[in-house]
Amino acid sequence: xxxxxxxxxxxxxxxxxxxxxxxxxxxxxxxxxxxxxxxxxxxxxxxxxxxxxxxxxxxxxxxxxxxxxxxxxxxxxxxxxxxxxxxxxxxxxxxxxxxxxxxxxxxxxxxxxxxxxxxxxxxxxxxxxxxxxxxxxxxxxxxxxxxxxxxxxxxxxxxxxxxxxxxxxxxxxxxxxxxxxxxxxxxxxxxxxxxxxxxxxxxxxxxxxxxxxxxxxxxxxxxxxxxxxxxxxxxxxxxxxxxxxxxxxxxx
Amino acid sequence: xxxxxxxxxxxxxxxxxxxxxxxxxxxxxxxxxxxxxxxxxxxxxxxxxxxxxxxxxxxxxxxxxxxxxxxxxxxxxxxxxxxxxxxxxxxxxxxxxxxxxxxxxxxxxxxxxxxxxxxxxxxxxxxxxxxxxxxxxxxxxxxxxxxxxxxxxxxxxxxxxxxxxxxxxxxxxxxxxxxxxxxxxxxxxxxxxxxxxxxxxxxxxxxxxxxxxxxxxxxxxxxxxxxxxxxxxxxxxxxxxxxxxxxxxxxxxxxxxxxxxxxxxxxxxxxxxxxxxxxxxxxxxxxxxxxxxxxxxxxxxxxxxxxxxxxxxxxx
Numbered sequence: 001x002x003x004x005x006x007x008x009x010x011x012x013x014x015x016x017x018x019x020x021x022x023x024x025x026x027x028x029x030x031x032x033x034x035x036x037x038x039x040x041x042x043x044x045x046x047x048x049x050x051x052x053x054x055x056x057x058x059x060x061x062x063x064x065x066x067x068x069x070x071x072x073x074x075x076x077x078x079x080x081x082x083x084x085x086x087x088x089x090x091x092x093x094x095x096x097x098x099x100x101x102x103x104x105x106x107x108x109x110x111x112x113x114x115x116x117x118x119x120x121x122x123x124x125x126x127x128x129x130x131x132x133x134x135x136x137x138x139x140x141x142x143x144x145x146x147x148x149x150x151x152x153x154x155x156x157x158x159x160x161x162x163x164x165x166x167x168x169x170x171x172x173x174x175x176x177x178x179x180x181x182x183x184x185x186x187x188x189x190x191x192x193x194x195x196x197x198x199x200x201x202x203x204x205x206x207x208x209x210x211x212x213x214x215x216x217x218x219x220x221x222x223x224x225x226x227x228x229x230x231x232x233x234x235x236x237x238x239x240x241x242x243x244x245x246x247x248x249x250x251x252x
Numbered sequence: 253x254x255x256x257x258x259x260x261x262x263x264x265x266x267x268x269x270x271x272x273x274x275x276x277x278x279x280x281x282x283x284x285x286x287x288x289x290x291x292x293x294x295x296x297x298x299x300x301x302x303x304x305x306x307x308x309x310x311x312x313x314x315x316x317x318x319x320x321x322x323x324x325x326x327x328x329x330x331x332x333x334x335x336x337x338x339x340x341x342x343x344x345x346x347x348x349x350x351x352x353x354x355x356x357x358x359x360x361x362x363x364x365x366x367x368x369x370x371x372x373x374x375x376x377x378x379x380x381x382x383x384x385x386x387x388x389x390x391x392x393x394x395x396x397x398x399x400x401x402x403x404x405x406x407x408x409x410x411x412x413x414x415x416x417x418x419x420x421x422x423x424x425x426x427x428x429x430x431x432x433x434x435x436x437x438x439x440x441x442x443x444x445x446x447x448x449x450x451x452x453x454x455x456x457x458x459x460x461x462x463x464x465x466x467x468x469x470x471x472x473x474x475x476x477x478x479x480x481x482x483x484x485x486x487x488x489x490x491x492x493x494x495x496x497x498x499x500x501x502x503x504x505x506x507x508x509x510x511x512x513x514x515x516x517x518x519x520x521x522x523x524x525x526x527x528x529x530x531x532x533x534x535x536x537x538x539x540x541x542x543x544x545x546x547x548x549x550x551x552x553x554x555x556x557x558x559x560x561x562x563x564x565x566x567x568x
Contacts, residue, residue: 081422096413120403
């Protein structure tokens with residue numbers, strides 16, 4: 001079953017000026033349930049633009065985006081969030097620093113789209129949140145009432161990840177979410193990501209700069225170059241993919 | 253003097269709370285304040301002159317302020333006008349509207365029954381003002397406290413803190429910002445309606461400097477009452493408004509002419525902006541010193557303990 005269908009997607013920056021850049025050139029992509037896609041590509045290849053267009057931060061100039069069988073091409077980020085969550089590259093982006101860990105989790109738990117005057121804090125929830133945080137193995141369960149800005153980058157990103165997966169989205173977008181962390185923390189967060197995605201069976205698109213991560217994680221690999229999909233391998237073919245082959249594809 | 257500043261401060265407290273909502277929660281310096289404050293006064297006074305009760309007139313003043321905030325909010329979010337400019341536009345437009353409502357630049361109340369006169373006659377005006385101010389403050393703070401405990405309030409705080417994250421979590425951020433502007437200016441206009449009734453007139457110029465008064469009250473309040481809880485922060489605004497009034501009363505009693513009060517307000521604001529920064533610097537320095545001293549002591553201890561073990565060893 002398809003979760004996301006992108007058809008004939010075009011994006012041009014600064015049209016009509018000398019800085020004109022055609023970033024997405026007629027992209028077609030179908031994401032099926034259970035896909036865990038690593039998206040790789042050079043700087044400026046268009047992978048972040050693709051992700052931003054899918055998320056709704058950028059509007060596509062042409063083409064259609066269907067998300068969980070809804071045409072969302074012209075819809076807002078908030079509307080798309082009914083079926084989609086996102087972890088940003090910058091740990092500060094995915095959480096509200098002045099709010100507590102608990103408040104952030106509550107915000108992520110239930111995406112309400114109407115005015116909601118219900119008390120947000122309930123006694124029973126606290127324990128279940130603590131259990132959830134404990135699964136991250138970062139000691140966050142003891143900081144439920146701490147403002148998120150006092151957490152470390154790794155803790156903040158792990159929290160973002162937990163928040164993004166809390167509402168069981170149909171599609172999870174990871175935008176180089178380990179790039180801003182030190183190598184060790186980056187590895188830890190990547191491991192947690194893999195665990196959560198497999199446990200919750202989340203359909204995921206992960207942009208990464210690290211070829212090793214792209215090869216190690218996920219069951220499908222998409223390479224974007226010069227605004228087009230250059231390579232799209234899945235299943236055993238993806239499993240058997242070697243770094244040399246990938247490098248060769250980059251050069252070609 | 254303290255008693256009268258207390259009463260007056262309580263009437264100005266909704267202004268401080270209104271400014272707090274835009275400035276602290278939404279992180280927007282909203283200049284609509286200068287227009288919505290006299291807007292509330294103009295609406296309340298003219299309705300009272302037309303025979304409406306003071307209660308209805310004050311509530312109408314509140315709602316009028318909400319509309320003013322709504323307009324700034326739409327200018328800011330939907331038309332993408334920078335928030336500072338959006339506020340200036342609404343404020344400027346409101347000047348004409350206020351003139352139309354009042355008909356002339358100063359409209360006195362005649363014998364209309366103002367809110368304080370609903371309280372027992374035996375009480376002095378000062379006591380009446382304090383009781384009325386307390387009553388309104390409790391209602392405003394209580395309502396806002398409950399609002400901030402709901403999902404709606406949480407969404408408002410999140411929007412002000414991180415718009416991208418809020419949108420990614422399904423919050424209609426434009427709607428939240430407009431809502432914040434609206435209630436903020438509602439409370440500011442309510443304050444205008446209360447002050448006009450206390451003064452006995454509405455004046456076209458009564459809004460001048462209100463943003464400085466509001467910001468100063470917010471900062472003074474935060475200096476005197478620190479805390480992260482929303483209730484503490486709201487009460488701090490009330491405390492700030494009262495202390496600010498007290499400062500002005502002291503200045504007046506020292507013989508400052510009324511015309512100089514505006515520059516005095518500006519100076520107070522500059523001081524209260526600087527004080528927390530200096531406070532912070534001193535506190536950090538002191539903490540650091542303490543921490544370093546502790547480290548040194550620990551080092552000393554480990555050295556002495558090492559020496560003593562050495563002594564024991566050598567004796568053996």
